[in-house]
Amino acid sequence: DIVKRLHAPAQRMRVLVDDLLLLTRLESSPNPQDGEVSEILVATLLESLANDARQLSDSRHQINVRADARLTTRGVEAELHSAFGNLIGNAIRYSPNGGTVTITWQRAPEGARFEVTDEGIGISAEHIHRITERFYRVDLAGSRMSGGTGLGLAIVKHVLKRHHATLGIESRPGQGSRFYCVFPESSALDSQA
Numbered sequence: 001d002i003v004k005r006l007h008a009p010a011q012r013m014r015v016l017v018d019d020l021l022l023l024t025r026l027e028s029s030p031n032p033q034d035g036e037v038s039e040i041l042v043a044t045l046l047e048s049l050a051n052d053a054r055q056l057s058d059s060r061h062q063i064n065v066r067a068d069a070r071l072t073t074r075g076v077e078a079e080l081h082s083a084f085g086n087l088i089g090n091a092i093r094y095s096p097n098g099g100t101v102t103i104t105w106q107r108a109p110e111g112a113r114f115e116v117t118d119e120g121i122g123i124s125a126e127h128i129h130r131i132t133e134r135f136y137r138v139d140l141a142g143s144r145m146s147g148g149t150g151l152g153l154a155i156v157k158h159v160l161k162r163h164h165a166t167l168g169i170e171s172r173p174g175q176g177s178r179f180y181c182v183f184p185e186s187s188a189l190d191s192q193a
Contacts, residue, residue, distance in 0.1 A: 032076045032163075036076050039073075040077050049081070049085050053089065053091075053103075060097040060098070061099050063101050065104075066103070066106070067105040073112055080163070083159035083160060084181075088103060090152060090153075091117075091120065091177070095121075096120065100119055102116070104117070111182065111184045112183040113182050114181040115179070117177070119176040120176050122177055165181050166181070
């Protein structure tokens with residue numbers, strides 16, 4: 001049936017358009033205003049994202065969350081959900097079956113640090129400085145990556161820029177990757193809960 005055959009390409013196109021619209025909004029918008037910003041319970045956000053990751057993984061990976069429940073940050077929750085979700089999703093997609101993905105949220109000397117570590121196929125050094133560019137794709141043999149728009153890491157970069165945070169990447173082929181986001185001291189808060 002032709003309608004069924006057209007569903008998947010139409011869905012991919014919708015995701016691409018949604019990502020392009022989000023990226024354009026992030027690039028052209030001023031930093032979040034006070035009315036858009038709230039205190040975010042990052043540990044709760046990460047549990048939700050870990051549940052999504054478990055569905056994406058379909059029990060093929062071990063997913064561990066180590067989050068300081070008292071450490072919060074100020075920001076736009078939907079944007080951080082998108083950024084963290086992109087990083088966690090990539091860790092699942094680029095990791096072989098049986099691998100472990102570790103998601104961490106903790107206080108750091110600079111403020112607060114979100115980190116995703118995987119045991120995946122890794123990235124060569126010559127690609128690391130370019131992977132946050134729009135549509136830049138690394139041909140990674142052995143990855144289960146399919147679909148993707150090539151915009152996920154560009155979205156992450158711009159979300160972090162709007163939150164005065166930085167993205168760090170450590171990776172070696174065959175040894176996995178570590179993507180980490182460092183939030184300044186001014187946005188890292190200890191909740192009273």
